[in-house]
Amino acid sequence: MIAMLLTTLGLAMREIRRHLMRSFLTVLGIIIGVGSVVTMVTLGNGTTAAVQQQISSLGANILQIRPGQGFGRGGGGTQPQPFEADDVAAIRQQVAGVVRVAPQVQSSGLAVRNAANWSTSIYGTTNEYVKAQSWSIDQGRIFTPQEEQAGKTVCLVGATVLRNLFRAESPIGQRIRIRDLSCEVVGTLKSRGSSFGPGDQDDVVIMPVKAVQRRIIGNQKVNMILVSVDPAYNSDAVQTSIKSLLRERRGLGPNKADDFNIFDTRQISETLQSTTQALTALLGAVAAVSLLVGGIGIMNIMLVSVTERTREIGIRLAIGALGREVLLQFLVEAVVLASLGGIIGLAIALAASVLLSPMLQVPFLFDPTINAVAFLFSAAIGVLFGYFPARRAARLNPIDALRHE
Amino acid sequence: MMAPLIALRGITKTFGAGPAAFQALRGINLEIQPGDFMAVMGPSGSGKSTMMNILGCLDVPTSGTYLFKGHHVEQLTRDERALLRRRYFGFVFQGYNLLARTSALENVELPLLYRGEAKKVRQEAALAALRRVGLEDWARHTPAELSGGQQQRVAIARAIVTEPEVLLADEPTGNLDTERSREIMQLLERFNRDAGITVLMVTHEADMAAFARTTIKFRDGLVESIENHKQPVDA
Numbered sequence: 001m002i003a004m005l006l007t008t009l010g011l012a013m014r015e016i017r018r019h020l021m022r023s024f025l026t027v028l029g030i031i032i033g034v035g036s037v038v039t040m041v042t043l044g045n046g047t048t049a050a051v052q053q054q055i056s057s058l059g060a061n062i063l064q065i066r067p068g069q070g071f072g073r074g075g076g077g078t079q080p081q082p083f084e085a086d087d088v089a090a091i092r093q094q095v096a097g098v099v100r101v102a103p104q105v106q107s108s109g110l111a112v113r114n115a116a117n118w119s120t121s122i123y124g125t126t127n128e129y130v131k132a133q134s135w136s137i138d139q140g141r142i143f144t145p146q147e148e149q150a151g152k153t154v155c156l157v158g159a160t161v162l163r164n165l166f167r168a169e170s171p172i173g174q175r176i177r178i179r180d181l182s183c184e185v186v187g188t189l190k191s192r193g194s195s196f197g198p199g200d201q202d203d204v205v206i207m208p209v210k211a212v213q214r215r216i217i218g219n220q221k222v223n224m225i226l227v228s229v230d231p232a233y234n235s236d237a238v239q240t241s242i243k244s245l246l247r248e249r250r251g252l253g254p255n256k257a258d259d260f261n262i263f264d265t266r267q268i269s270e271t272l273q274s275t276t277q278a279l280t281a282l283l284g285a286v287a288a289v290s291l292l293v294g295g296i297g298i299m300n301i302m303l304v305s306v307t308e309r310t311r312e313i314g315i316r317l318a319i320g321a322l323g324r325e326v327l328l329q330f331l332v333e334a335v336v337l338a339s340l341g342g343i344i345g346l347a348i349a350l351a352a353s354v355l356l357s358p359m360l361q362v363p364f365l366f367d368p369t370i371n372a373v374a375f376l377f378s379a380a381i382g383v384l385f386g387y388f389p390a391r392r393a394a395r396l397n398p399i400d401a402l403r404h405e
Numbered sequence: 406m407m408a409p410l411i412a413l414r415g416i417t418k419t420f421g422a423g424p425a426a427f428q429a430l431r432g433i434n435l436e437i438q439p440g441d442f443m444a445v446m447g448p449s450g451s452g453k454s455t456m457m458n459i460l461g462c463l464d465v466p467t468s469g470t471y472l473f474k475g476h477h478v479e480q481l482t483r484d485e486r487a488l489l490r491r492r493y494f495g496f497v498f499q500g501y502n503l504l505a506r507t508s509a510l511e512n513v514e515l516p517l518l519y520r521g522e523a524k525k526v527r528q529e530a531a532l533a534a535l536r537r538v539g540l541e542d543w544a545r546h547t548p549a550e551l552s553g554g555q556q557q558r559v560a561i562a563r564a565i566v567t568e569p570e571v572l573l574a575d576e577p578t579g580n581l582d583t584e585r586s587r588e589i590m591q592l593l594e595r596f597n598r599d600a601g602i603t604v605l606m607v608t609h610e611a612d613m614a615a616f617a618r619t620t621i622k623f624r625d626g627l628v629e630s631i632e633n634h635k636q637p638v639d640a
Contacts, residue, residue, distance in 0.1 A: 007518060018506040308505075315502050318463055319516040319563065320491025322484050399463040402502060 008325070012332040023337055025301045026386075030341025030378040031348065033294025037287035038349035039356070041370040044283040046353075046362035048276045053363075055269040062132060063239060064263040065225040065246070080259050082221035085209075087249060091225065095241045097233030102129035103209050103222040111161060111205055112177040118164040121204050122178060124212025125226075130156070130189075132228040140172040140187030143208055151210025153183045159191035159202040178205060181215050235264055291374065295381040302334075302385035307404060310393040314401030323394040327387070334386025338379035345378070346371055408475065409436040410570070410603060411460065416469035417626075418455050429455040431626035432469070437605070439570070442597040444614035445607045447623030453607050454575055456623070460605065461494050461573045462486040491519055495564030495602075499576040501556040503548040509535060509559045510544040516567045534562040538592055554585030561592055565602065572596065574606040578613055590616040 016023045067080035085103065092101040105124040110117050123129070127142045137156070147154050155178070162171060171185045183205075192201040213220055229238050239262050246260055309330075316326050349371075357364040393401050418430040429452045437443065445453045458464035459471065462478060465486075471478040473489070481489065490496075495516075503512045513531035522530070535541050538558040548556050557577060564572055574593065578586035594616050597604045606617065614620050615634070622629040 003521065007521075011518070014511075311502075312504060315504060316515070316519075317487065318461075318490065318496050318502070319519065320487055320494075320567075321519045322487045324484075325519060397464050399458045402463075402498070 004325070005328075008329050008332050009336075011329050012336055015329070015333055016336060019305075022301060022305055026298055026337045026382060027341035027344065029294045029297030029301065030338055030382055031294075031345040032297070033291040033378045033381075034342050034345025034374045035348040035352070036290040036294075037374040038346060038371055039352045040283045040287040040290075041280075042349065042353040042365065042367060043356060043360060043362065044280040045365045045367055046357055047360070048280055049365055050362040051272050051276045055265070055272055061229050061231060061235060062265045063227040063229060063235070063242070064265065065227065065242065065260060066223070066263070067260050069257065069259065069261060081250065082223060083225055083260075084220060084222060087246065088222065088225055090245060090249060091227060091242055094245055095227075095238060097230045097238045097241075098227050099230050100128040100132040100226075100228040102126045102132055102226045104129060104224040104226055105209060105212050105217060105221070106223055107212060107216050109179045109216070111157075111165060113165040113174070116165045118161055120158075120161050122212060122216065123204060123206045124209040124216070125206060126209055129226055130206065132226055135192075136190040138188045138190040139170065140185070142187060147186075148208045148210070151208050151214055153181055153211050153215065154186045154208065155183045156187045156189055156206040157185055158189045158204040158206075160200055161203060161205055162188050176205075178207075179216055181211075183207065183211075235266065239264065291377060294378060298378070298381050299385045302382075303389065306389040306393070309390060310396075310401050310404040313390065313393040314396075314398050314404065317394070317398035317401060326394050327391055330390035331383065331387050334383045335379070337386070338382030341382065342375040342379050346375060349374075409472075410439045410441075410474060411435070411437040412470075412472040413456075413460075414470040414472075416456070416459060416466045416471060418452070418459065418464070419467045429626055430459075430466070433626075433628060435621070435628060437603065439603055440597070440601050441619060442594065442604045442617045443606070443619045443621055444617035445605060445621050445623065446609070446611075446614055447629070451623035452626040453623045457573055457575050457605065457607055460571075461496060462490050463496075491516065491567070493570045495567065495569035495572045497557070497560050497564050497572065497574040497577045499579040501548070501553075501560045501580075503556055503559060503563075505549070506547055508545050508547055509540060509551065509562075512548070512559055513563045513566050516563060520567065530566055531562070534566040535559070537565070537596075538562045552585075553580055554588060557581065557585075557589055558592065561589070561596075565596055565600070568600070569602065571603045571605065574604065576607050576609065578608065578610065583612070586610070586613060 065083070067082050069080070083103070088101055088103045091098060102125050107122045107124070108120065109122055110119050126148055130142055138159075140156075142156065143154060146152070155176070157165070157171065157176075165171070165176060166174070171188060174185050175182050176185060177183070189202070189204070189206070209222075227238075227242065229235050242262065243258065247258065250259065252259065313326050317323065350366075354364055393404070396404075413433050413435040416430055416433040417428065420427045420429055429450075431452075433452075433456055445457065447453045455464070459466050462481075466479055469479070473493070478486070478489065504515070510528070510531050513534050514527045517527040517530055532541065532544060535544055538561050540555060540558050540562065543551060543555060543559075548559070551559065557580075561577075572593070577593070578589050581589065590613055593604050593606065596602045604617070606613075608614050618634055620632045620634065622632070
């Protein structure tokens with residue numbers, strides 16, 4: 001039995017080599033099917049993961065309050081009025097259910113240390129912000145109350161900035177220059193992990209809000225207020241109270257629309273999640289089509305060669321092969337070709353995903369399920385259409401198989 | 406008289422069904438002795454090829470009795486018939502029926518492969534068979550590189566490599582010129598005479614039938630005459 005299997009395997013391999021074109025086309029169909037579906041789904045998964053990571057780095061259950069009417073910002077009108085420090089204090093004191101409230105002013109500029117320099121984002125804010133965004137301190141400390149109060153030029157640096165300005169030495173107590181400002185590094189932020197490209201969360205320098213307002217921007221305005229909501233409270237209710245408080249403080253009459261907007265990161269994350277899910281589904285559908293096309297390619301090649309193969313089956317039967325011996329040979333052929341195509345397809349998909357992931361700035365995530373599903377599907381088509389026409393032929397009388405036109 | 410190697414009793418074969426049915430054989434009775442060399446002749450559609458296919462277990466009769474060495478062949482299963490072909494029969498076809506893109510040697514080896522012979526045994530036997538048909542030097546060539554006569558000789562080598570008891574040849578010279586045909590006939594005659602292989606051969610040509618010791622004439626699905634040649638043509 002084993003000898004027969006080995007013989008059959010030898011026969012099958014010989015037939016594959018003898019019909020290189022046919023074998024190649026069959027394998028190609030499977031390669032395309034497996035390769036495209038696995039690549040697309042792998043990249044889709046990477047995109048989903050990247051988006052989810054960005055979402056989680058926004059912080060859970062945080063409200064971002066900005067001047068202006070939000071994304072739509074239609075119809076000109078006056079420039080939206082920024083917030084002030086008092087607005088922050090008022091929210092903290094008068095709205096129930098807020099845990100942390102932090103102002104944020106944002107700028108950007110070149111950070112320089114000795115010969116090294118790095119262009120980065122500069123956030124002026126408070127310790128509250130650091131806590132609300134759940135940053136952890138790697139070395140050093142957060143700001144002291146005195147530093148915040150006085151707006152001293154001290155800073156916390158993100159991992160990307162740290163890496164680019166400092167080598168092995170400890171940055172704590174060192175001074176870096178930001179724009180025209182000399183600034184002492186008091187702490188470093190623990191890396192948020194593999195963030196990608198423009199969304200790099202670690203590419204940041206955080207300074208006390210007053211320092212940035214006075215020394216860099218030159219006014220007392222606040223671009224954004226960050227509020228973290230007590231999970232025990234209803235986020236919508238908290239938003240409503242903030243809204244009415246700010247309307248009152250900004251002197252908006254009952255007929256006037258809000259000139260500020262509140263983003264709930266939870267809503268954003270829900271929106272983004274459903275978007276990426278839709279995208280993944282779309283990619284999956286496209287991939288399924290290519291799998292199908294690959295399958296039809298395999299089918300065609302197999303069916304086209306049936307005439308030739310039927311005669312071959314007739315010859316083998318006539319010289320004394322048993323039907324099941326011939327079938328076993330065809331089955332082995334189909335399995336070998338399908339596996340070969342499947343393995344090459346998986347290898348190509350792996351290479352393509354590894355290569356394309358950094359270009360698309362998404363992480364590479366290996367998904368065993370889709371690999372297995374794509375492989376098995378293509379292999380099943382290859383085996384099905386290699387095997388069943390052969391089975392029909394092997395059931396003919398040898399003389400009918402020989403005469404097949 | 407020896408027991409017949411093959412005995413056919415009332416063999417019929419009908420193709421198709423209903424009004425379109427065609428009765429190719431209408432009750433054949435025939436006995437073939439071991440070592441016979443028979444030519445089967447008759448017009449197209451007279452049933453001679455059909456009978457050959459039934460004799461070679463490539464096809465089954467609609468009714469009647471087929472005894473091979475006293476055993477009822479018509480009751481055998483597909484696999485048993487395949488094993489019978491493997492053990493006792495060699496085939497030569499008009500269209501050669503060699504595997505394409507496959508060397509002469511591998512084509513000749515094929516029947517031995519299904520007998521489960523080891524590679525070394527197969528190769529030696531296949532080379533010996535090719536030597537017997539004079540194609541030893543062509544062992545590595547594929548059918549596309551061989552002439553028609555050479556291809557038919559490879560087919561004959563494939564048929565005799567298993568040392569069968571019966572060689573069935575269905576118009577083996579049908580595609581060949583007279584010179585090549587004579588070579589093929591001389592080969593068949595030699596295997597019949599030297600190896601004692603029983604040979605049955607369908608042919609249209611009286612010249613070729615003259616190589617046989619007996620000629621059976623078919624007409625309309627029945628045996629018309631059986632005629633023993635007094636003097637076989639000398640190779």
